[in-house]
Amino acid sequence: MWKVNLKELLDDTDVQDPTDFPPSSTVPGLRDLDGALRCNICQELYEAPVVLTCGHCFCSLCARNQLGEKPACPTCWRETTISSIRVNPTMEEAVTAWKDARRFVLHMINDTLNGQTKAIEASRPTKRRKPNARPSGVVPDMVSHQRRSGRSDVGSSDDDAEREMAMSSGTPALGSNSSIECPVCAKSVPMTMINDHLDSNCKYHSALSSGKIASSSKSGQKDAWSKLLNGTRSGKDKEKHEAEVDNPLPKASYTVLKDKQIRDLLAAYNLSTTGDRPQLIARHERWVALYNANLDRSPILRKRPAELQLEMRRWEEDRRGARKDPLKIDITEYRRANKAEFDKLIQRARVNPVHGSPKQPNSPKTLVVESAVGSESGPGPASDRWKRLKVAGGGGGETDAIVVDSDPEG
């Protein structure tokens, strides 16, 4: 019962954070750098970074979500609005370069510190390494890599380790014969067609559609790789995308719109028109945020409409999932189920308020609380990502965001 499914919950190689890097005592600056390029709302590397009037930076979608809740910066509470959001292309460039560099730098550190900290990424799956892994005197080479500013052209690099990293992080191999289910319309579509299929709003779904489509599919595939490797799209593709997406969608005043009109707004972008009025409004609001946040990327990094529609679909699924399992939980049932464990726990807490009881053997999948404390967690340099919060708890620093209502004299 009293288990923490940490391993199961955390068995997700997507979960990257600044603690992937050693503390600054070992490797100066990198952990802080990784933290500085992350949004304080989602903790991811900035996606379409924007600044608010106060100068604080967030992902565009994070900022839009937040300002929809409350028209103020979530860090400093200075009042602001969605319409005063400004793009931050400089930050976007930095993040794009860092995304290219990040895994590479982790490898370099690992190699450089080899022998001392084999476990920098202990919690992650073993990365592929070149059999002739570089010796540790490799730092000058890294510096020259770093000096190439902007988007690094991995493709022309003679370092195939870097390419290998880019590959392993990215899309599945594109087989020519296999079909996959389209994530938007659920039709079975040949793998080579999927990009064109999505771009055509699900109109084309077989190689029979036309020769032109089939051949452009090849270039689409090439683009996918060049995008993956270079972080850019070809010039032609770029123009197309600039032409497609220009103006932000206006905020709709739902109070004056009839259901039918909201459905029309949704239908114009091939979005679902099912559901009751609150659902229609929520869906449209979400679409406007997603669509406009996408415009806050530089044109070459923008997602295609089909990708946005796919994100909408996922969002709907998440919402449905959330409804199936509502917030309401019967607390008496929980209490009954856990009574014995509660008793034990309290007993133990009384005896020894800080440390748990001696280690118990781990089961492969779950960690019992006691053993989770003090073992199994890897070398874990605790991060300072949430430091601000701890400072706040200790009663200093940026406390203005956390005000517990306390006694007048306190």
Added chain:
Amino acid sequence: MSVVYSRRLKKELQEIQIEQADPAKRAAGIQLLQAEDLKTWYFSIEVLGESLYKNEVFHLMVRFDPEYPFKSPAVQFVVSDKVKPPVHPHVYTNGHICASILGDDWSPTLSVMAICITIQSMLASCKKKELPEGNDDYVRTAPDNPKKTRFVYHGDSV
């Protein structure tokens, strides 16, 4: 919850795990008891050192909204035969807590641990163990989920 924000919750969990493994970093007196999914977590909270709550252990239940972190989680003390909520001017006997960090002052840049620490310090700074004004009325009519209550945060005036 969208992929991005459930990932954020996983990071919080990872962070808590790392901290709990390290006595130097651990927020003393706060321990994660249960986190079987990304919907409901339980913590035990006690105030170490001198306070009105010496040797008392409380349990906090934290439930996440699908809109976390834009909406604060629903946080309340567990009430059972064995675990009681603290007697505190901002804690109702049904476990509901009146704290602005759970309402108006919530920010998506905060974390679950920030809430736990805030509530712990709310207890630590308590001068007098007493129930909130109007406790009985509130408990009689309170919704199951404290987030449905519109608390008026007691400032200097109350």
